[in-house]
Amino acid sequence: MKCHETESIMHAYLDDDIDGYPYQEFLEHIKTCHKCKKHFEELKITERLLKQLPMVSTPPDFVQKLMQQLPQKESKTRIKRWLVKYPVVVAASIFLLLFSISLVTYMEQDNELKIVTTDQAKLIVKGNEVIVPEGKKIIGDLIIENGNLKINGEVKGNVTVINGDILMANASQVDGHTKQIDRLYEWIWYNLKNLWTKIPPYFIGG
Amino acid sequence: MNFVDNKLIRKAKAGDMQAFAELVYQYKDKIFNLAYRMLGNTQEAEDVSQETFLRVYSNIDRYDEKYKFSTWIYKIATNLSIDRIRKRRTTYSLDDYWNEEEGLDWYTRLPNQSIGPEESIISNEEINQVHKAILNLPEKYRVIMTLRYVEDLSIKEISEIVNLPISTVKTRLLRGREYIRKEISNKYTTVDRSGKYEMS
C-alpha cells in the first residue's frame, strides 16, 4: 500500500464504514510507516476532541422572548378574506357553530379541572386549586375551568375563571382583565361577548 | 420516526400553543448550539435560533410529515446560519476571511460555566482551539462538521438536511477533519508544516 492511499481508509474508519476498504493492509502499512501512523493517531485525537465539544447553555429567557414575538396565525387572515367577501353568512354560521359548540361543551363537560395557558410549567396545581407561585410570571392569557385560581405571582394577560374563584392580594398582579363566570347563562353571555369582540369590524361593516 | 414529535406537530398545526412551546423546549438547545458553533458568538446564535422557531411557527402548515421533523428544523437553522455568515461577510473580502487565522472579531470566549470540572476531559484550551478551527472552515464544511459533531447526526441524516449525496458529505467530513487535525497538531508540534492546507 502506498502512503497516499491511506487517508481515505483512516476516515472510513472514523465513519465506522471500512467495508470495502483494505483495512488489514492498512494496519500492516502503519506498522512500518511512521508518517501514516502519526497521521492516524492525530486524526483519532481530533475525532475525540470534536466529539467532546461541550454544549453551551441556551439563554434562560429564550422561550419567553420567542413566545412574545410570535405573529398571529396566518389562518386568521384567511378567515378575514372570507369575512370581507361574505360577512353576514360567515358571521351567522360562525355564531351558530361557536354557540352550539360551547353549549354542547358546557352540557357535556364533567367537573374536571381545565387549564388553558402557554406557560403551564410555572403553575402549581393542588386538587382543584391552581396557584401562580410567588415570583413567577405567566405570559399570555390564563383560563381556568372548574377550579379556583390563587395568584401570588403575576399574570401578563387576561384571566378568566369559569366555575371558580379568583384569589389575589391586589389587582396589579394581573396585567389584563379578570373575569369570573359562574352559571350557565353567564357562560353563554361570555361566549357571545367574545364573539362580538372578535367579529365587529366586519359584521358592523368596518 | 419520532412519534412524540408527530403528535406535537399535529397539535401545533391545529394552533395549540402548548404543543408548539413543547417543541421549542425539545429543540431549543440543539438549535442554539448548532447556531453557536456555526456563528461563533451567543448573540448571533440567539438571533438565528429565535428566527428558526419563528419560521417553524409560521410555516408549520407546510411541514410534510413524510420527513423527520428534526431534518426540517435543522434545514431551516443551517440555512439561516449560512445566510447570516454571508451577510456579515460583505464587509470582508473572501481572502481576508480565509487567511486571517486570529483576530476575527466575532470570536467570543466560551462560557466556562457550561462544563463542570468532572466532565472536562478536554481542556478549555483544547475546546477553544477546536471551536476556532471549526469557525475557520468555509461554511459548506462548517455545516457538515457541526451537524456531525455538535448535533451527533448520522451521515445519512446530514445528507438529507443539506440535500447532498452521502459521498459528498463524506468528502466534506474528510476535508473538515483534516483541516482541524492540522490546526491542532500545528499548535503542539513544529514538525513539517509543508504549507497551508488547501481546501477545494
Ligand SMILES: [Zn+2]
Ligand atoms: Zn505511509
